[in-house]
Amino acid sequence: MDNKGTTSSRDESYQPIIPGLPDDLAMRCLAKLSHGYHGLLEVVCSRWRSLIRSSEYACAKAQEGWSGNWLFVLTEEQIKGPWNVYDPEADRWHPLPPIPWANSNQRHLGFSCVCVAKKFLVIGGYYTPSDALGQLKKFTATNDVIQFDPFSKQWSKVASMRVARSNFACAVAHGKVYVAGGCNLSSAITLTHAEVYDPVEDRWQEIPPMSIAREDCVGFSSGGFFYVVAGTDNREEQKTAEIFDPVKGSWYSQQNFWLFFRIMPCPVTTVEDCIYIIDDWDGNNVKYWDALSGCWVNIGPVPSVRFSDISHAPKGFGFGLIGFRNDLYVIGGKVLKWEPSDGHWRNVEIVKLNVVRICKLSGRQPEWREVRSIRGSHGAVVGCAVLEE
Incomplete structure (x- = not known):
């Protein structure tokens, strides 16, 4: 009973x-x-x-591969806090769990982030406190690599890079993560060193070094090749792209490729192997690289943010740019707001943005629309990546 x-x-x-x-x-x-x-x-x-x-x-979810689509974003306001993530299907933002071992009194800067094998990786960079005036103190770069699993929603550490570095180029090609250049000390020892990460074996391996040492460089992949641009103060070298062929295991150079003479890179991404940038020195125009003509072609400007108390459209900078399917996501950033007065600027103000604008690339003319703004965060984007199901 x-x-x-x-x-x-x-x-x-x-x-x-x-x-x-x-x-x-x-x-x-x-x-x-x-x-x-x-x-x-x-x-x-x-x-x-x-x-x-x-x-x-x-x-x-993992057994079926139902990861969903994730847009990871970190702004300057969140350097001490958790990453934000956007779900395009739900049109919703939510914060990621905080990294368990992160020190809330330190800022993580100079890192790169990518998605590979349905994991989100945050690679290298440096950790430094700030004094009362916000000036960064001396730092030593890290070779740590941490990953976020979209199924378990947990952070973990994976194999470290062979060489610690910050402010370096990074991209995914053929299912592996390539890094090159950067620096490893605040005394700016610039690197030519490059290496590749295999997420299946959880192992880093050296590849041949670049011919030019580059810091504050940017990396992207197109056509299965790893591109590294910018990051040198030599004008001719600045215009040259160094391109790594993973099949041949060697580098080659493409002259007169990069648009800018300045050292700091502009936002760059790829959609279906087409390379896109935001030229923040040319009216925030979106441009793409036309391989046939060997030049950059204007698509049109990023729509301006309007303010009721000024008549002109303020200049934007510090955007995040990421490609997802046939769309370009332009995320956050800042605008310089000012009023003209007798040939001078007055009431100058830097306004941090949380808007997210999407440019649909199909069709003859780009179509812009806004989606839900970043939740609880504004300003320049210091890291963004997309994970596609």
Whole structure:
């Protein structure tokens, strides 16, 4: 009698995940929902909240490869705080869990971030405190690499780079992560060194060095090649791209490729192997590289942010730029707001933005639209990457 009573009690306390559906089918239904909806699911009931946060749910999504699409963003206001992530399907932002071992009294700068093998990696850079005036103190670069798993929603450490570096070029090609250049001390010892990370083996391996040492350089991949541009104060070298061929395992140079003479790079990304930039010295025009003509072609300017108290459109800078499918995402940034007065500027103000604008590249003319603004964060973007399901 006691056993029967216990069984009956268990049956009465059982609650299905979704009434009317077997639990295995209900689990698949919930697992297909992307991460932007998880906050809403968790407030439905305690059973769902526990389920969404469980390893069982993470495994169900991982087995099917249902990672969802993630746009990772870190702005200057968040250097001490968690990353923000955007779900294009849900049109929602939410913060990532904080990195467990991060020191809240330090700022992480000079890093690179990419997505590979359905993981988000934050690579290298340096950690430094700031004094009362916000001036950065001397630093030593790190070779640490940390990864975020979109299924378990947890951070972990993976294999470290062979050489510590900050302010370096980084990109993914053929499913591997390539890094090159940068510096490893605040005394600006600029590097030619390059290496590649295999996420399957969790191992870094050296590749041939670049011919030119570059710091504050930028990297991207196109056509399966790893490009490194900018980062040198020599005008001719600045215009030259160094390109690594992973198949041949060697570098070659392309003269008169880069648009800018200045050392600091502009925002750059690729969509279906086409290279796009925002030229913040030319009216914030979006441009792409036309390989046939060997020149940069204007698409049009990033729409200006308007203010009711000034008549002109202020200049923007510090944008994040990332390609996702056939869209360009222009994220955050700043604008220099001022009023003209007798040939001078007055009431100068730097305004931090949280707007997100999308340029659809299909069709003859670009189509711009705004989506939900970054949640709880503004300003220059110091890191962004996209993970596509």
